[in-house]
Amino acid sequence: MGSTLISNGTVVNADSAIRADVLVRDGRIVALGIGSDWTADHVIDATGKLVIPGGIDAHTHLEYPIDGFTTRTADDFHTGTVAAAHGGTTTILDFVKKEPGRSLYDTYLRRRDAAARRSVVDFGLHAIVPPRDQQPDVLDDLRRLADEGAASWKFFMAYPGTQMVDDGELLAGFELARELGVLPMVHAENGHMVARETQRLIDSGRTAEHFHATAHGHDAEAEAVHRAIVLAESVGAPLYVVHVSSAAAAEEISRARADGRRVWAETCPQYLQVAYEDYAGLGERAAAYLCSPPIRERSNQEGLWKALVTGALATVATDHAGFCMHQPDDLPPQKLRSPGYFPKVPNGVPGIEDRLMVLWEGGVASGRIDPCRFVDLVSTRPAKLFGLFPRKGIVAVGADADLVVWDPRADHVITTAGTHMRTDYNLYDGMRVTGKPVHVLSRGDHLVDASGSFDGAAGRGAFAERGTPHLF
Ligand code: URP
Ligand code: ZN
Numbered sequence: 001m002g003s004t005l006i007s008n009g010t011v012v013n014a015d016s017a018i019r020a021d022v023l024v025r026d027g028r029i030v031a032l033g034i035g036s037d038w039t040a041d042h043v044i045d046a047t048g049k050l051v052i053p054g055g056i057d058a059h060t061h062l063e064y065p066i067d068g069f070t071t072r073t074a075d076d077f078h079t080g081t082v083a084a085a086h087g088g089t090t091t092i093l094d095f096v097k098k099e100p101g102r103s104l105y106d107t108y109l110r111r112r113d114a115a116a117r118r119s120v121v122d123f124g125l126h127a128i129v130p131p132r133d134q135q136p137d138v139l140d141d142l143r144r145l146a147d148e149g150a151a152s153w154k155f156f157m158a159y160p161g162t163q164m165v166d167d168g169e170l171l172a173g174f175e176l177a178r179e180l181g182v183l184p185m186v187h188a189e190n191g192h193m194v195a196r197e198t199q200r201l202i203d204s205g206r207t208a209e210h211f212h213a214t215a216h217g218h219d220a221e222a223e224a225v226h227r228a229i230v231l232a233e234s235v236g237a238p239l240y241v242v243h244v245s246s247a248a249a250a251e252e253i254s255r256a257r258a259d260g261r262r263v264w265a266e267t268c269p270q271y272l273q274v275a276y277e278d279y280a281g282l283g284e285r286a287a288a289y290l291c292s293p294p295i296r297e298r299s300n301q302e303g304l305w306k307a308l309v310t311g312a313l314a315t316v317a318t319d320h321a322g323f324c325m326h327q328p329d330d331l332p333p334q335k336l337r338s339p340g341y342f343p344k345v346p347n348g349v350p351g352i353e354d355r356l357m358v359l360w361e362g363g364v365a366s367g368r369i370d371p372c373r374f375v376d377l378v379s380t381r382p383a384k385l386f387g388l389f390p391r392k393g394i395v396a397v398g399a400d401a402d403l404v405v406w407d408p409r410a411d412h413v414i415t416t417a418g419t420h421m422r423t424d425y426n427l428y429d430g431m432r433v434t435g436k437p438v439h440v441l442s443r444g445d446h447l448v449d450a451s452g453s454f455d456g457a458a459g460r461g462a463f464a465e466r467g468t469p470h471l472f
């Protein structure tokens with residue numbers, strides 16, 4: 001592994017930006033200094049570049065089973081983490097969905113093994129809490145899971161009949177999370193409202209792909225966010241809301257935080273940078289854009305940016321759940337399997353590789369946020385919330401050498417062919433960006449070089465130990 005010196009860059013953390021050299025040895029940062037005369041086995045000249053902590057994507061779905069485990073997302077832990085690394089992400093937090101006929105606990109152990117065999121960057125796993133009728137003793141498993149490093153659990157308020165839990169289950173789960181120091185997370189959409197609206201659309205023949213967004217209204221999201229906050233507060237639990245898409249929902253979070261509630265929330269690049277207007281006229285090709293909650297009207301975007309600036313939205317993750325438009329060899333038909341009928345389109349969009357470039361462009365290059373805030377959103381805050389800090393999420397002596405040398409003046413065009421995700425389309429295809437990663441190190445290993453060459457074996461990624469969340 002040896003040593004690496006990253007010289008002459010500007011080290012950007014969430015709270016500072018300073019000119020400094022970074023010395024890496026045996027996977028950790030061992031020194032930071034100005035004008036050093038250090039030598040190392042490998043030197044990266046970062047003149048004119050930023051040195052930032054590796055991205056942490058707190059929301060990915062690699063080889064994620066859907067439709068009763070009959071198919072899965074296109075990227076597995078190998079292809080997905082190779083793509084992540086190319087985009088400057090060195091840690092992912094993925095999800096465990098209970099397999100039929102297997103307990104959540106056993107599923108978790110199997111999935112952790114699978115991720116350890118295939119990942120090229122470090123990973124952690126959030127447990128998805130199944131409805132009680134799928135596993136009556138699930139609370140016992142959750143206790144054991146907390147001991148096994150699953151320091152965050154997600155509850156679905158959407159998808160009735162398969163994944164949705166009721167308010168009683170939310171309360172019991174939140175209460176146990178508080179007791180064990182686990183951070184509960186919610187997919188906040190009112191599943192009954194969405195199901196009812198979906199049925200109304202089907203009954204009136206409005207099943208074209210873009211009606212998905214009509215079915216998943218702003219109200220359904222804002223209602224669920226509000227309810228989750230109230231329920232968490234009633235049992236003294238903190239709360240993390242995943243993939244906030246509606247400015248109305250972000251408003252709920254903003255109000256709650258102003259009232260002192262311990263709630264944090266995430267949004268995703270697709271909600272900031274892509275709009276309903278981009279796909280409403282595409283016919284069946286709109287399937288490429290379908291995810292839940294949906295990509296909303298362009299007029300909604302400014303409210304999300306405002307919430308990112310004020311802190312009501314604390315993190316930017318991808319919710320990477322990529323499906324191909326055309327059938328990949330090893331999987332059943334995906335996005336186009338039921339043209340003209342949105343209820344059967346698999347939900348989810350790719351983006352694990354694009355996240356940092358897209359947020360830099362819309363956020364930093366456009367003057368909405370500064371590079372420190374950028375680092376906080378993509379790395380430091382997720383590290384803190386999910387118990388990875390200060391081992392990850394910061395460029396500091398003693399931290400893992402998960403580092404990105406970032407060119408803030410790149411002139412790069414994102415293309416489907418130029419990215420490494422397995423999906424056969426990219427929502428940002430053709431987008432010109434002015435910031436991009438040029439070197440990516442994971443625990444000191446130089447995975448991605450300026451030439452774009454990649455050096456990292458499947459299985460080198462490690463399960464990331466997680467401590468107590470920093471909830472402040
Ligand atoms: O549509 C989405 N977001 N699919 C992935 C699963 C989820 O709900 O996050
Ligand atoms: Zn979700």
Ligand code: ZN
Pocket residue numbers: 059060061319321
């Ligand atoms: Zn998701």
Ligand code: ZN
Pocket residue numbers: 044439446449450
């Ligand atoms: Zn190099």
